[in-house]
Amino acid sequence: MSADSHHSFNDVVELEDFIVLIAAHERQHAFVAATVARLANDGRWALDGHVTMGAWMRDLCRMSRIDANRLLREGRFLITNE
Numbered sequence: 001m002s003a004d005s006h007h008s009f010n011d012v013v014e015l016e017d018f019i020v021l022i023a024a025h026e027r028q029h030a031f032v033a034a035t036v037a038r039l040a041n042d043g044r045w046a047l048d049g050h051v052t053m054g055a056w057m058r059d060l061c062r063m064s065r066i067d068a069n070r071l072l073r074e075g076r077f078l079i080t081n082e
Contacts, residue, residue: 029074030074030078032075033071033072033074033078034079034082036053036075037072037076037078037079038075038079039053040053040075040076048060053072054068054069054072057072
């Protein structure tokens with residue numbers, strides 16, 4: 001499965017392609033989580049009047065409290081263990 005392939009949600013995917021897809025998803029999730037942690041450390045979220053990065057993500061990214069805090073926690077773990 002190439003990176004530029006376009007599939008509809010109804011396409012049947014081969015098992016080998018699914019493994020590649022999950023790996024790409026996990027890499028992207030790790031990148032997003034690490035970025036969130038770096039932005040949290042930066043503090044620019046406060047310029048929008050938010051008290052925490054979690055509050056900023058809940059308000060502007062429309063995330064639940066649980067999802068925002070989980071993503072931030074995962075990101076902090078990743079950047080601490082780089």
